[in-house]
Amino acid sequence: MAQTVDNPHILLVPLLDVNWLVFAPFDPARDHRIDPPDVAKSIGETRSLCRKMRELTGGKYILSPHSGIYCRTGYYEGEMLEVYAEAVADGGELCVHLHEEIKGGGVRYGEPDHMEAVFLDCKKRLEAVGIAPVAYRGGHYAYAPFMNRLLEESGIFIDCSCAPGMEYPDRQAIWTEAEVSGYYLPRNPRGPGAGQAPSKVFEIPIGSDGEGSAYANILHVEQSDLDNLKRIWGVIRERARRSGQPQIVHSLFHTGSMGQPELVERFLRFLEIVPGNGGTFVTTVEAKAFYDAAAAEARA
Numbered sequence: 149m150a151q152t153v154d155n156p157h158i159l160l161v162p163l164l165d166v167n168w169l170v171f172a173p174f175d176p177a178r179d180h181r182i183d184p185p186d187v188a189k190s191i192g193e194t195r196s197l198c199r200k201m202r203e204l205t206g207g208k209y210i211l212s213p214h215s216g217i218y219c220r221t222g223y224y225e226g227e228m229l230e231v232y233a234e235a236v237a238d239g240g241e242l243c244v245h246l247h248e249e250i251k252g253g254g255v256r257y258g259e260p261d262h263m264e265a266v267f268l269d270c271k272k273r274l275e276a277v278g279i280a281p282v283a284y285r286g287g288h289y290a291y292a293p294f295m296n297r298l299l300e301e302s303g304i305f306i307d308c309s310c311a312p313g314m315e316y317p318d319r320q321a322i323w324t325e326a327e328v329s330g331y332y333l334p335r336n337p338r339g340p341g342a343g344q345a346p347s348k349v350f351e352i353p354i355g356s357d358g359e360g361s362a363y364a365n366i367l368h369v370e371q372s373d374l375d376n377l378k379r380i381w382g383v384i385r386e387r388a389r390r391s392g393q394p395q396i397v398h399s400l401f402h403t404g405s406m407g408q409p410e411l412v413e414r415f416l417r418f419l420e421i422v423p424g425n426g427g428t429f430v431t432t433v434e435a436k437a438f439y440d441a442a443a444a445e446a447r448a
């Protein structure tokens with residue numbers, strides 16, 4: 149993975165959200181509808197997507213299973229854990245992914261005791277079957293400032309919650325000062341990095357054109373189209389070229405989309421363009437190691 153300034157590059161972590169279709173706590177147009185998950189169906193969808201990823205990315209990806217107010221342990225128990233173990237054996241990773249939205253009103257992301265309890269329970273469930281989660285991700289890009297401390301104390305040093313430019317204070321999702329490529333979150337993750345000590349938490353943001361955090365601006369596969377995903381990819385690649393800095397980002401796809409062939413097709417087409425267009429698939433741990441090595445080299 150050696151990189152030079154003349155060899156601009158994008159390190160892409162394909163992030164797969166393990167979820168089900170109807171979950172719309174913030175959407176009045178859908179009456180904040182939340183259907184109960186069909187976990188058995190999700191198990192099949194997750195397994196089939198992971199097998200595709202083994203072929204397409206050599207097992208470079210991270211699974212982000214939903215645990216939230218309306219499905220606390222469904223994706224953190226039983227046969228689903230066997231699917232995760234298979235994914236890890238193929239080279240994949242797991243993060244803990246919390247969804248603390250209250251249907252039609254507010255979130256619990258800002259409650260330290262609650263967040264600590266649910267986070268540690270998910271972590272423990274994965275560890276009980278021999279899977280060490282390597283990262284965290286907040287639902288709807290939420291990340292309260294105390295998360296830095298909670299993650300550090302838990303031995304988790306990677307976060308994937310960031311959508312650069314996002315500003316939803318009522319969802320605890322404030323990324324107005326965030327970087328568009330992997331970086332260490334400052335002590336106050338909502339403030340500018342300049343003048344602040346870094347935390348130990350390495351942030352891998354969703355890939356973005358840097359023009360905003362709407363669906364059209366980010367590598368959210370389902371909420372885009374192939375041309376727009378290619379456009380964003382081009383912007384990120386150009387940023388790498390201009391800055392001479394490899395860009396570290398993730399893309400977002402959901403296992404709940406596996407029943408929709410046109411969405412699966414879009415995701416596969418997107419992944420296909422990556423290797424021929426300056427991209428390398430990596431895990432989050434590889435991305436962080438790459439960044440750390442480059443920083444050590446720059447200091448030497």
Ligand SMILES: [Zn+2]
Pocket residue numbers: 165167214245247287288
């Ligand atoms: Zn999610």
